[in-house]
Amino acid sequence: MDTPRLRFAPSPTGPLHLGGARTAIYNWAAARALGGRFLLRIEDTDTARNVDGALRIILEGLTWIGIDWDEGPQVGGDYGPYFQTQRLDLYQRFAQDVLASGHAYQCYATPEEVEAGRERLLAAGKKGMYDRRDRDLTPAQQKAFEAAGRVPSIRFRMPLEGKYVVDDMLRGKVEVDMGELDDWVMVRPDGMPTYNFACVVDDSEMLISHVVRGEEHLMNAFKQAILFDALGLVPPRFAHVPLILGKDGKKLSKRDTSTNILDYRDRGYPPAAVFNYIALLGWAYSGDRDVFSKDEMLAKFKIEDIHAAGAKFDEDKLLALCGHYIRQMSRAELVAAVKPWLLRAEIVPESAFASHAELLENVVGCYQERIDRYGDLADKLRWVFAEPTLDEAAIKNLAKQPEAKQWLAAYADLLDATPLPASYPANRGSADRAVHVPTAKDSVTPSAEALGFFAPAHIEAQMRAFAEQRGIKFGNLVHPIRAALTGTDKGPGLFDVVFLLGKEASVRRLRQHAR
RNA sequence: GUCCCGCUCGUCUAGCCCGGCCUAGGACACCAGAUUUUCAUUCUGGCGACACGGGUUCGAAUCCCGUGCGGGAUACCA
Numbered sequence: 001m002d003t004p005r006l007r008f009a010p011s012p013t014g015p016l017h018l019g020g021a022r023t024a025i026y027n028w029a030a031a032r033a034l035g036g037r038f039l040l041r042i043e044d045t046d047t048a049r050n051v052d053g054a055l056r057i058i059l060e061g062l063t064w065i066g067i068d069w070d071e072g073p074q075v076g077g078d079y080g081p082y083f084q085t086q087r088l089d090l091y092q093r094f095a096q097d098v099l100a101s102g103h104a105y106q107c108y109a110t111p112e113e114v115e116a117g118r119e120r121l122l123a124a125g126k127k128g129m130y131d132r133r134d135r136d137l138t139p140a141q142q143k144a145f146e147a148a149g150r151v152p153s154i155r156f157r158m159p160l161e162g163k164y165v166v167d168d169m170l171r172g173k174v175e176v177d178m179g180e181l182d183d184w185v186m187v188r189p190d191g192m193p194t195y196n197f198a199c200v201v202d203d204s205e206m207l208i209s210h211v212v213r214g215e216e217h218l219m220n221a222f223k224q225a226i227l228f229d230a231l232g233l234v235p236p237r238f239a240h241v242p243l244i245l246g247k248d249g250k251k252l253s254k255r256d257t258s259t260n261i262l263d264y265r266d267r268g269y270p271p272a273a274v275f276n277y278i279a280l281l282g283w284a285y286s287g288d289r290d291v292f293s294k295d296e297m298l299a300k301f302k303i304e305d306i307h308a309a310g311a312k313f314d315e316d317k318l319l320a321l322c323g324h325y326i327r328q329m330s331r332a333e334l335v336a337a338v339k340p341w342l343l344r345a346e347i348v349p350e351s352a353f354a355s356h357a358e359l360l361e362n363v364v365g366c367y368q369e370r371i372d373r374y375g376d377l378a379d380k381l382r383w384v385f386a387e388p389t390l391d392e393a394a395i396k397n398l399a400k401q402p403e404a405k406q407w408l409a410a411y412a413d414l415l416d417a418t419p420l421p422a423s424y425p426a427n428r429g430s431a432d433r434a435v436h437v438p439t440a441k442d443s444v445t446p447s448a449e450a451l452g453f454f455a456p457a458h459i460e461a462q463m464r465a466f467a468e469q470r471g472i473k474f475g476n477l478v479h480p481i482r483a484a485l486t487g488t489d490k491g492p493g494l495f496d497v498v499f500l501l502g503k504e505a506s507v508r509r510l511r512q513h514a515r
Numbered sequence: 516g517u518c519c520c521g522c523u524c525g526u527c528u529a530g531c532c533c534g535g536c537c538u539a540g541g542a543c544a545c546c547a548g549a550u551u552u553u554c555a556u557u558c559u560g561g562c563g564a565c566a567c568g569g570g571u572u573c574g575a576a577u578c579c580c581g582u583g584c585g586g587g588a589u590a591c592c593a
Contacts, residue, residue: 250586493551
């Protein structure tokens with residue numbers, strides 16, 4: 001009874017969205033930080049709304065952001081089954097007990113009658129709720145309904161007066177008049193338990209100690225806590241976290257963010273960044289730091305520290321975090337992360353990842369500071385592996401200087417005459433590229449011995465000398481060369497570009513645009 | 516309508532529980548500058564908030580009340 005036990009209880013009615021992911025993260029983090037257990041319970045009692053395959057997507061989403069569970073689907077556990085539709089006997093037993101204790105009663109009203117009663121109350125200026133018409137039925141009246149073929153639902157007999165206080169971990173004591181709460185349905189006529197009932201039974205049976213869930217359940221906490229009391233049980237501690245809102249401050253919609261967290265995976269957002277961002281939406285690691293790992297979060301996380309006010313989703317901040325995480329990776333890690341997108345875009349063959357590992361690290365490394373998502377990369381570096389088509393800016397840069405074509409031709413000749421390192425195979429293929437390219441991030445410069453005269457530093461010195469000899473302003477020379485080589489006006493340093501491309505391809509592309 | 520919750524820079528937040536250290540700190544975004552062959556990265560600087568009104572107090576972002584605004588609930592959904 002001492003081990004903290006927390007749960008995330010999704011309904012398989014749709015994919016895992018941002019809000020769900022966040023409550024999952026907070027429950028998970030609390031369980032881990034408290035040294036407790038984290039479990040998953042599937043609330044599938046609304047069979048009509050269950051969606052095929054939704055569960056798989058939810059579990060995949062959780063796994064993707066790095067959440068694991070100790071009990072639940074796929075892993076089992078001592079308090080199963082973890083699907084509510086497999087626990088129907090249990091609810092039935094509890095329902096009979098509550099009924100027998102007098103804390104619940106059978107209600108024979110049809111949905112239409114309930115609705116009509118509600119409207120009567122509303123018309124009378126009262127709160128619109130179930131009018132409790134069957135709360136005190138005599139046995140004879142009940143028999144009559146049964147005889148008429150009516151099947152009852154079971155409703156909880158709420159106290160009619162007094163106040164009830166729930167001590168929320170984020171909001172303190174929240175008080176409500178019992179009269180505000182109606183006699184809610186515990187079991188539907190078809191025998192299915194409703195959310196509030198199944199939730200109490202399961203939280204009790206699964207020994208749940210803390211419930212962290214969305215603010216929309218704050219009112220349910222009263223109903224549930226009162227049921228716990230009626231059963232002679234102690235309710236768990238509740239913490240109701242605010243909803244995530246869209247940029248406009250309204251409910252999160254498809255316009256603000258994806259409804260499925262796996263879309264972020266598919267678009268190449270680093271999962272650690274997504275986790276970090278979601279956790280940050282309502283919880284702060286410290287006043288001056290907002291990048292943290294899962295482990296760092298666990299070392300500091302306390303349920304009480306979750307922010308009680310709603311947060312708006314901000315794609316810019318998410319992307320900034322993504323970029324930060326990407327820049328943190330080693331080149332080898334980035335290549336591995338980006339591989340699926342490179343393959344999908346058919347930019348390099350699978351085999352290249354083994355045969356040209358270093359080349360790929362060089363190429364990808366040149367873009368490390370330039371992307372926020374793995375998925376952004378493929379289009380940007382296509383020019384390395386395939387003849388580029390010139391974009392508008394490139395065409396402009398080629399045309400800007402009247403002598404540009406002559407310069408390209410002359411520079412191509414110069415490059416052509418530049419010796420490759422002796423140690424390099426004559427059939428160059430891509431072999432002359434498979435050397436480490438130094439970038440700003442990496443101060444290791446290949447030695448001249450290792451590279452002959454085809455290292456970025458030498459290419460730079462040579463190009464500068466070339467410009468000076470001919471009296472060309474360096475900036476005027478660089479732009480047409482970049483255009484010819486890459487087909488665009490953005491990208492890695494020009495000397496890296498020449499180096500990455502290799503001598504033969506560079507010369508060929510320069511000459512092609514020199515005509 | 517009624518009930519409940521919330522309200523610090525444009526956004527996420529630190530500070531609030533236990534009033535003075537707050538001329539309110541950080542991050543993202545934005546603007547300017549530095550570096551630079553482009554883009555980006557990086558660095559420097561700038562802009563920018565305690566929703567409003569009353570109290571309590573020597574002193575309030577911090578405590579209390581009211582108003583406003585936002586959100587949630589008001590289901591035989593969860």
